[in-house]
Amino acid sequence: MNSRFRGARTLSASGRFLWAAVVVAASCQTAGGPGAPVPPPELPVVVVEPGSIPAADERAAEDLLAAAQTSFDANRYFEAIRTAEELLAAYPSSQASGEALRLTALAHERAGQRSEAVAAADRYLALLPGGDERAQEMWLLQARALSDEPSESLGRLLRITTLEGSSARLEGAELARAAIDSLDVEVLAEIVSAAPQDGVLRPLTEARLAVSYLEAGFGDEARVAARRSLDGGVAGVEAEWAAGVLEGELPPGRGRVTxxxxxxxxxxxxxxxxxxxxxxxxxxxxxxxxxxxxxxxxxxxxxxxxxxxxxxxxxxxxxxxxxxxxxxxxx
Structure with missing residues (x-):
């Protein structure tokens, strides 16, 4: 009887211990302990000029940014530009200043002011830390704004290291193809050689460079570019083109006109x-x-x-x- 009782007490104590262990483990999971999902780090706030300003000025800057955003959303782009520039002039050290500069670049582009859009985007890009994912938006903006200058447009595109979202990837690829097809092989080769190695659009560009090399009669250079493209993970039609170049074949409709x-x-x-x-x-x-x-x-x-x-x-x-x-x- 006593032994059965002692066994029951032991079981009861063990049960309490196990329950406590489960509770502790669950607490660790929810509190960010081992195995907990790590939230993505917050992106740093972009400020045009370092410094601090009074809380009242911060609120005024936030109000101006909200007004500029409202104008932008209503397609009143010149009004959005004026309001954002008012914020930048009055409160360049506010927490809203970086976003105001970004909005200015977008509004200039929507208003058809390409050179102003490129300049504003350059200012914003200069404020971003290396590898910041927000850069892709500005590089794409500049590539669109410089579409009538294909070498400049492609140069911007080849700086992009990440393209988040299918629409951004599609837009980047189409912009790159349009720029590449407007350039002769020598200029294209110079742009590629000067571009960062980790650009997400570099494999696509090198596949098309390989085709241009082969068209121009530079077989060795064509094969090198095609191999780099395939090693870089090129996909889609450009992967087929690169594989064809390695076999000495040009895509349908492409050839050296003699x-x-x-x-x-x-x-x-x-x-x-x-x-x-x-x-x-x-x-x-x-x-x-x-x-x-x-x-x-x-x-x-x-x-x-x-x-x-x-x-x-x-x-x-x-x-x-x-x-x-x-x-x-x-x-």
């Missing part, structure tokens, strides 16, 4: 003085197309006679520009 024509409009049957001038120009064009590019190319001259009539000349230029074999028109 046969083409140069168009010209000359007053061959115009007034005697113009006709004599046209004869000399024709001889120069024909000599150039037959010798300048060497034996690897077949180049012909397509000469049209405008008879010294400017209106006819304009029509002939338009006709030559839409002729498939003609890559350029002089005259």
């Amino acid at each position: 046969t083409f024509a140069i168009g010209a409009v000359l007053p061959e049957t115009g007034p005697p003085a113009l006709a004599q001038y046209a004869l000399g120009i024709r001889e120069g064009i024909e000599l150039a197309v037959s010798t300048v590019l060497g034996d690897d190319f077949t180049v012909t001259a397509r000469i049209a006679d405008d008879q010294g009539d400017p209106l006819l000349g304009a029509e002939l230029i338009e006709e030559l520009e839409v002729t498939d074999s003609v890559v350029g028109v002089v005259g």
Whole structure:
């Protein structure tokens, strides 16, 4: 009887011990102990000018930022810019100043003020610590704003080390493709060589660089770029392109053009003085197309006679520009 009682007491004590252990373990989990999920670190507040300001000024800055954001959300971009710039001028050391500068860059872009958007984004980027994920938004903004300057646009894109979200990744890839396709191989190679190695869009860029190299007849450089692209984890159509380059194959629709024509409009049957001038120009064009590019190319001259009539000349230029074999028109 006593032994059974002692056993029951022992079991009861052990049960209390086990329950206490469970409670302690659960407390550790909820309090951030071993095995607890680690919350992402908060991003530091961006301040335009270091310093402290009175609480009343902080509240005034917050009110201005809220007003600027309201204007931005209502598509009143110039109003948003004015309000944000008022904040930056009056309270550059406020906790709201960095966000006001960011909003200024976005509003300038939406308002079509590209150079101002790029400048504001540069100011904001200079305030961010290295590796800050907020930089991707500004690099994309600058790439869009500089879309008519493909080398500058691509240079910004290649600085991006992370692209969070499918829409950002898609936008970055499309911007990069558009810029790359507007650049010749030498310029593209220089941009890639100067870009950071850890850029998220670098593998895509190197795959397209490999194709451009192969088109230009630089087989060794093409294979090196293709291999780097694949090693960097390129995906999608660019992965197929890079693999093809390693086999010496160009993508469909891409190839080195070696046969083409140069168009010209000359007053061959115009007034005697113009006709004599046209004869000399024709001889120069024909000599150039037959010798300048060497034996690897077949180049012909397509000469049209405008008879010294400017209106006819304009029509002939338009006709030559839409002729498939003609890559350029002089005259």
